[in-house]
Amino acid sequence: MENAVVEKKMTYRLGGPVLLKVDSSEIAVGKEFAEKIMVRR
Amino acid sequence: MASCHDVQVDLRVDHDPNRILLMGNPNVGKSVFFSQLTGLDVISSNFVGTTVTYTEGTIELGGEKYTLIDVPGTYSLEATSEAEEVAVQFVSSNPRAILCVLDATNLERNIKLGLEIQRYNVPIVYALNMVDVAKRHGLEIDIEKLSKELGAPVVPTVAVKGEGFDELKKELTKLVNRPGASPRFTGSELAAWRQAKAIVGRVRKQASGELSFLDRLGEAMLRPWPGIPIALLVILLSLGAIVGGGKALRAALLLPLVNDILVPFFKNLFASFIPEGTLLNVLIGEFGIFVIGFEWIIALILPYVFLFYVVFSFLEDSGFLPRLSVLFDGIMRKMGVQGGSMITILLGYGCAVPAIIGSRTATTKKERIMISAAVCFAVPCISQTGALISLFASFSPILLVLMLLLSFVIMFTVSFILGRVLKGEVDPMVIEVPNLLMPNPKAYAKKLMLRMKGFLVDAEGPMLVSIIIAATLKETGLLELIAVYLEPIVSGWLGLPKDAVVALILGVVRREMAVAPLLAIEGLTALQAFVGGTVALLYLPCLSVFGILAKEFNARFAVAIGLATTTTAFLVAGIINQVAQLLV
Numbered sequence: 001m002e003n004a005v006v007e008k009k010m011t012y013r014l015g016g017p018v019l020l021k022v023d024s025s026e027i028a029v030g031k032e033f034a035e036k037i038m039v040r041r
Numbered sequence: 042m043a044s045c046h047d048v049q050v051d052l053r054v055d056h057d058p059n060r061i062l063l064m065g066n067p068n069v070g071k072s073v074f075f076s077q078l079t080g081l082d083v084i085s086s087n088f089v090g091t092t093v094t095y096t097e098g099t100i101e102l103g104g105e106k107y108t109l110i111d112v113p114g115t116y117s118l119e120a121t122s123e124a125e126e127v128a129v130q131f132v133s134s135n136p137r138a139i140l141c142v143l144d145a146t147n148l149e150r151n152i153k154l155g156l157e158i159q160r161y162n163v164p165i166v167y168a169l170n171m172v173d174v175a176k177r178h179g180l181e182i183d184i185e186k187l188s189k190e191l192g193a194p195v196v197p198t199v200a201v202k203g204e205g206f207d208e209l210k211k212e213l214t215k216l217v218n219r220p221g222a223s224p225r226f227t228g229s230e231l232a233a234w235r236q237a238k239a240i241v242g243r244v245r246k247q248a249s250g251e252l253s254f255l256d257r258l259g260e261a262m263l264r265p266w267p268g269i270p271i272a273l274l275v276i277l278l279s280l281g282a283i284v285g286g287g288k289a290l291r292a293a294l295l296l297p298l299v300n301d302i303l304v305p306f307f308k309n310l311f312a313s314f315i316p317e318g319t320l321l322n323v324l325i326g327e328f329g330i331f332v333i334g335f336e337w338i339i340a341l342i343l344p345y346v347f348l349f350y351v352v353f354s355f356l357e358d359s360g361f362l363p364r365l366s367v368l369f370d371g372i373m374r375k376m377g378v379q380g381g382s383m384i385t386i387l388l389g390y391g392c393a394v395p396a397i398i399g400s401r402t403a404t405t406k407k408e409r410i411m412i413s414a415a416v417c418f419a420v421p422c423i424s425q426t427g428a429l430i431s432l433f434a435s436f437s438p439i440l441l442v443l444m445l446l447l448s449f450v451i452m453f454t455v456s457f458i459l460g461r462v463l464k465g466e467v468d469p470m471v472i473e474v475p476n477l478l479m480p481n482p483k484a485y486a487k488k489l490m491l492r493m494k495g496f497l498v499d500a501e502g503p504m505l506v507s508i509i510i511a512a513t514l515k516e517t518g519l520l521e522l523i524a525v526y527l528e529p530i531v532s533g534w535l536g537l538p539k540d541a542v543v544a545l546i547l548g549v550v551r552r553e554m555a556v557a558p559l560l561a562i563e564g565l566t567a568l569q570a571f572v573g574g575t576v577a578l579l580y581l582p583c584l585s586v587f588g589i590l591a592k593e594f595n596a597r598f599a600v601a602i603g604l605a606t607t608t609t610a611f612l613v614a615g616i617i618n619q620v621a622q623l624l625v
Contacts (some may be wrong), residue, residue, distance in 0.1 A: 002084055003238075007547075016371035016534065017380065019263060024146040026263070028103060028367040030379055030469020 006037075059107040061213070062131055064158060065142035066151055067114030070170050070476045072096075073200040075111040076484035078210070094128070100215040108135065116150065116191035118157045119230055136494045138164045138216050144353045145175035145182055145197075146476070155191060159226035164483075166212045166488055167195040168205065176475050179250030186246040190249035192224030201481040244460025257625065259477030262364045272365050279356065283348045283423075284430055290344035291431075307331040313358065319517055328561070329516035334508045337557045338501065345427030349391050350492045358480035358488070362387070363472055370470050376453055378403075379470040384413050386452075387476070390414035391423050393552075397593055407465035410598075411456050413590065417582045417602050418609065421552070429574050436567040438523040444574055451579065451609070503584050507547045507554045513624065514543060527618060535576065536618040537569055538562050544573065551583045568625070572618045579610035 007021040011034075018034035020027050030039075063078075065071050079098030100109040110133045113124040132139070141158055141189060143151040155167060175182060180543075188195040189198075194212045198205030225531045226233065260266045260417070308325045325331050356362055362384045366373075370380025382403060389396035396416045403409040421429060460467070481571040515521040523546070524539040531537050531545070540562050548555025555577035565573075581603050582590070590599035 010264065013369070014370060015374050017367060019153065019367065019474075023149050024175075024180070025150075026474040028363075028380075028470060028472050028474060030369070030374070030471065033469035033471060034430035 050113065057108045058137065059105070060134070061107050061109050061162075061217070062136045062139045063111045064107055064128065064132070064139055064144070064154075066147070066154055068473055069114070069142045069144040069151065070200040070489075071111055071114060071142050073481045074140070074170075074198075076481065076487045076509050077200065077206050079109050079201060080458040082484065093364060093556050096129075100213075102210060102217055102304065105217075105371070107217065107434045108508045109140075110136075110460055115154070117154060117287065118160070119231060132158060132161045132163065136163055136548070138166065140166050140168060140213060140215065142168045142170050142200075143195075143468040145169050145172045146178060146180065148180075149181070149234075149237050149241045152191070153233045156226040156233045156236055157168070157230070159192075159224045162223050162225065164216045164221070164223050165193045166209065166211055166216055166577055167191060167192075167193055168198045168200075169195050170198045170200050172197045173199045173202075174256070174478075177250045177252055177256055181246040181248045183244045183246075187240070189238045189243060189282060201478055201484075203483070204483065221522055222564070223410065229574070240614075258366070259360065262361075262477065263367060263474065265368065268364065271360075272368055275356070275361060279352045282352055282355070283345060284350045287344040287427060287430070289349070290432075291340055291363075295340040295342055299408045300339045303335045303339075304332055322516040323512050324514045326512070328476070329462050330509055330512045333511065333557075333561075337508065337554075338504055341431055341557060341560075342424040342427055342586065343555055344374065346391075346423050347493065349426075350489055350496075351424040354479060354485060354488050354492065355388070357384075358485055360475040363474050364477075367474060368470055376415075376456040378408055378411055378415075378456060380468055382408065382470050383468050384417060385412050386420060389420040389422070393417060393582060394420055394589050395495075396420070397586070397589050401593075403469040405466055407460075407463045408467040410463060410594070411459045411467070413594070414459055415452045416608055417586060417590070418579060419448040421448065421578055422583075424551070424553035425489040425556060425577065430557055432559055432570055432574055436570055440567065440571050440574070444570065444578060445612075447575065448578060451613070453595050459470055490564060499585060504551050504554070507551050511543055511547055511554070513548065513569070526601060534611070534615040534618070537573055538565070541569075541573055544577065545580070548577060548580045549584065552577065552580070555580050568618065570623050572621075573616045575614040575617055576610045577614055579606055581607050581610075 004022055007023065008018060009021050010019040012018070015031050017028040017030050020029060020034075042623060052435055057154045058525060062072055075096060075098065078100045080101075095113060096111040098109055098111075100107050108130060110126050110520045115128045118125060118129050139158060141155050143155055145210045155165075157568055169182065169184060169187070172182070184195050186198055194216075196205055196212055198208045198209060200206075226236070228236065260403065262271055304325075308331070311321060311324050311331070315324065320398065323329060326420075363381075365387075366380035366381075367385045369383055382400075384397050385399045385402065388399050393416050398415075400409045400412045403412060429444060430441060433444070514523070521541075522544055524542040527542045527545065528539055531541050532539055535541075544555045544558040547558060558568065558578075559573045581587075587599050587603065590602055
């Protein structure tokens with residue numbers, strides 16, 4: 001999805017996933033995957 | 042990842058010119074549409090040469106019958122996965138029409154797929170589903186404008202409440218009778234994304250919304266507090282409903298039915314024309330086919346299987362299970378698999394066969410092997426759980442708790458070892474969390490019916506075979522002969538009565554049959570019940586599981602699982618017996 005706004009809603013403890021909001025969808029991505037997401041300021 | 046040449050042409054796809062395809066993203070409620078629109082004659086098939094399953098049923102439009110095919114949900118038609126390749130095959134097979142379901146709460150990526158489908162020049166009707174949820178989230182969608190933008194009818198629906206289906210059927214009838222010009226989109230995937238974004242910008246407005254109780258509960262269940270306590274409470278209540286409900290059904294309805302009506306009827310019937318002797322004993326003796334057949338299948342197994350599927354199907358359709366996967370992903374990662382696999386393992390508590398088939402959703406072969414092995418080693422199927430509950434009922438519920446703990450320890454150990462021994466990776470979880478909702482009664486009932494039908498067809502046959510074997514062995518005295526050879530293991534190492542041999546023989550056919558014969562042994566001690574239960578829990582998977590392991594993996598893998606589980610069963614149960622003997 002081009003130029004989509006991704007909002008980080010929550011990081012779960014003990015190596016759990018990261019909960020993201022993309023458009024209106026909530027998507028949980030595993031820690032190892034989330035660590036590879038680069039954020040540009 | 043499969044290339045687009047891996048999927049062969051499935052000739053069955055082209056067999057019916059009156060095909061209507063039901064398409065859309067995953068989690069948009071397609072299965073509810075399918076249940077609402079079709080009758081009871083539903084067939085589930087595997088797309089040839091793939092692991093992708095699709096369902097087809099009959100839909101009646103304007104007095105004419107059409108075949109509605111529920112195409113596997115996909116995010117695109119770029120054929121980068123097996124499910125997408127199958128979807129491309131279906132859409133390219135010149136269907137009569139397409140019903141494309143759009144999720145009103147995730148409009149952009151749903152419209153993107155809706156546009157990609159237009160490349161295939163097939164008449165389309167769009168169903169804009171979950172308009173109620175979108176409204177509660179403050180999303181206002183101009184349906185008329187969306188219909189103009191897409192160049193095809195758009196019908197607003199709330200599938201779980203059965204709203205919008207009359208209008209949808211009217212539009213589908215118009216479409217199949219007077220197809221007219223199909224909408225056309227010819228751009229690339231990137232162009233589809235851009236056009237979808239532009240359309241959403243024109244048809245959707247942000248307004249104020251008010252979240253319902255279920256929306257707020259769904260949000261809360263994603264947070265560790267109160268999500269984890271709620272999840273544990275739901276699991277406990279589910280177990281209580283299955284165990285308590287099963288016991289009540291058994292005591293109040295099924296045991297009286299078997300003991301007071303069915304067994305006496307067949308005893309009188311056979312005794313009236315068969316002379317006393319071995320044949321009569323095999324049929325209606327203490328272990329007779331018409332005695333244990335009814336007792337084990339109807340009174341022992343059926344109530345627990347039925348209630349498990351009642352509870353599991355409800356949790357599945359309500360959106361509870363993905364939340365459980367998210368909350369427990371951290372723990373599942375310690376086991377070596379990812380949170381999404383929890384749903385597959387939970388399915389194994391019903392039956393290992395659908396769990397092994399369900400492990401296809403694992404993204405790597407390593408994870409698939411780990412899940413399947415964990416299920417085969419230490420996840421008791423619901424029939425076996427029912428038998429274990431009955432076995433421990435006369436001792437203490439602590440035995441059942443200890444058995445569950447043992448199963449978790451073995452499952453964790455198996456996954457942990459395989460995670461280190463097997464080559465390859467386990468991908469991190471990527472899971473879309475659906476809205477929490479009350480399941481649609483019609484779709485729920487149909488799913489329950491299909492699952493019970495599957496159980497009766499797949500499991501009752503092997504169960505009957507094992508009952509015939511049990512009756513013949515016991516009533517002809519063959520069991521005594523075999524028991525002599527197995528006595529050193531059964532009585533010496535495991536400390537079980539020699540009659541328990543029958544459990545080991547029957548356990549090869551069905552898992553619960555490794556427990557059921559123990560119920561008939563008089564004077565069994567609590568230790569013997571626990572040791573017998575441990576052997577049964579960890580013993581060989583049943584014949585159906587062997588079959589599915591050989592089919593999904595290969596025969597070598599099935600044999601390896603069989604050898605490893607049997608060795609573990611005798612080793613662990615024997616150690617428990619020997620240590621307990623030393624201590625007591």
